[in-house]
Amino acid sequence: MAIFTNDKNLEKKVRKILAGIKLPDGGNLADYSGLSEIIITKKALALAISISPEMDKEFMLVRQEAQSKIEKIAKGRKVMISLTSDEAQPKASKKSGQEEGAPPQAKRPSAINRVPVKGVKNIIAIASGKGGVGKSTVSVNLALALKSLGLKTGLLDADLYGPSIPKMLRFEGKPAARVEGNFTPFEVYGIKAMSIGPMIEADKAVVWRAPMVTSALRQLLRETDWGELDVLVIDLPPGTGDIQISLAQQVELAGAVIVSTPQDMALIDAKKAISMFSMMDIKIFGIVENMSYFIAPDTGNRYDIFGHGGAKKTADDLGLEFLGEVPLVMNIRETSDKGEPVVASSPSSDEAKAFLDIANKIIKGIKP
Numbered sequence: 001m002a003i004f005t006n007d008k009n010l011e012k013k014v015r016k017i018l019a020g021i022k023l024p025d026g027g028n029l030a031d032y033s034g035l036s037e038i039i040i041t042k043k044a045l046a047l048a049i050s051i052s053p054e055m056d057k058e059f060m061l062v063r064q065e066a067q068s069k070i071e072k073i074a075k076g077r078k079v080m081i082s083l084t085s086d087e088a089q090p091k092a093s094k095k096s097g098q099e100e101g102a103p104p105q106a107k108r109p110s111a112i113n114r115v116p117v118k119g120v121k122n123i124i125a126i127a128s129g130k131g132g133v134g135k136s137t138v139s140v141n142l143a144l145a146l147k148s149l150g151l152k153t154g155l156l157d158a159d160l161y162g163p164s165i166p167k168m169l170r171f172e173g174k175p176a177a178r179v180e181g182n183f184t185p186f187e188v189y190g191i192k193a194m195s196i197g198p199m200i201e202a203d204k205a206v207v208w209r210a211p212m213v214t215s216a217l218r219q220l221l222r223e224t225d226w227g228e229l230d231v232l233v234i235d236l237p238p239g240t241g242d243i244q245i246s247l248a249q250q251v252e253l254a255g256a257v258i259v260s261t262p263q264d265m266a267l268i269d270a271k272k273a274i275s276m277f278s279m280m281d282i283k284i285f286g287i288v289e290n291m292s293y294f295i296a297p298d299t300g301n302r303y304d305i306f307g308h309g310g311a312k313k314t315a316d317d318l319g320l321e322f323l324g325e326v327p328l329v330m331n332i333r334e335t336s337d338k339g340e341p342v343v344a345s346s347p348s349s350d351e352a353k354a355f356l357d358i359a360n361k362i363i364k365g366i367k368p
């Protein structure tokens with residue numbers, strides 16, 4: 001099927017490798033129905049594996065095996081093998097004992113005392129129904145895009161279960177200093193950023209109970225010297241758990257941005273997140289489709305290997321704005337891994353422009 005490749009031999013070899021990779025259910029990866037076409041260009045080799053949410057752990061190993069075996073025969077090409085759902089289950093919602101598929105037990109706004117964060121005009125939450133769809137990537141790049149559009153911007157990592165902002169903005173190791181009882185946020189690329197990451201021991205899972213979540217979040221939000229901010233972007237953990245509910249109860253949000261991948265499974269989860277925010281009377285700015293399509297780095301050709309367009313359709317169906325699509329490009333992953341997010345490190349790239357377009361749409365919906 002891979003009509004894009006000019007290296008049939010290599011494709012055959014890849015298929016052979018895939019045929020030798022066992023799946024959790026006993027089949028092999030080459031025959032798997034969720035396998036995308038194989039894209040081979042001069043410099044890249046990409047394929048996607050679409051999975052159902054319960055299969056994430058098993059398929060993580062499958063992906064790794066495919067990645068390392070194919071790298072060996074890829075003749076120097078960059079190999080990009082993506083699971084279309086990396087970590088399917090929201091860590092937070094499991095802990096809070098919600099049933100899968102059940103709407104979250106959110107309190108009605110009347111029962112909530114929302115207090116503004118001093119100096120902060122607008123708070124935007126970045127949410128998704130499930131893990132691994134790119135919330136943190138979108139949060140970081142969106143914050144940088146808002147900054148480059150002239151807004152004073154902050155970024156709060158509210159993923160207490162798995163903070164990833166320190167790595168993406170490279171401020172690991174440095175503990176946040178406390179001045180007069182308040183945290184001094186990290187200043188990176190012109191934005192103020194705060195995460196619990198540097199304050200907890202690396203590689204130690206923190207077990208948060210609901211009341212601790214509420215108070216840790218309150219501290220990060222209110223005991224950080226944000227100064228004057230036009231906008232504070234908040235990177236949430238996946239799902240509809242304690243942290244989401246706690247945040248929505250503590251502050252007035254300007255709105256939420258829902259990140260999804262194009263697959264239906266992701267969108268079913270996205271709808272759960274959307275319904276949670278609606279139940280709490282929180283405006284939804286719209287949906288961002290991340291990893292929307294693949295761009296080959298050498299040819300610049302675009303390949304819709306993920307069933308692109310699902311998020312736009314869901315947005316239309318739900319009467320929400322479609323905020324834009326972000327391609328799957330190695331540059332986004334690599335720059336994030338290095339702590340040099342694409343909007344800061346290559347601001348004129350197409351992928352940076354995708355984030356700027358989204359930022360421009362969001363700006364229209366916030367207080368000046």
Ligand SMILES: Nc1ncnc2c1ncn2[C@@H]1O[C@H](COP(=O)(O)OP(=O)(O)OP(=O)(O)O)[C@@H](O)[C@H]1O
Pocket residue numbers: 087128130131132133134135136137138159162164236237238290291292326327328329330332333334336337
């Ligand atoms: N558009 C993209 N192109 C390429 N890689 C991407 C893209 N978006 C995200 N990634 C990569 O996918 C992985 C998951 O992204 P990210 O950590 O942002 O997801 P998340 O939704 O925040 O995950 P979690 O639910 O675990 O917090 C990261 O390795 C990231 O670099």
Ligand SMILES: [Mg+2]
Pocket residue numbers: 135136137159164235236237
């Ligand atoms: Mg994240």
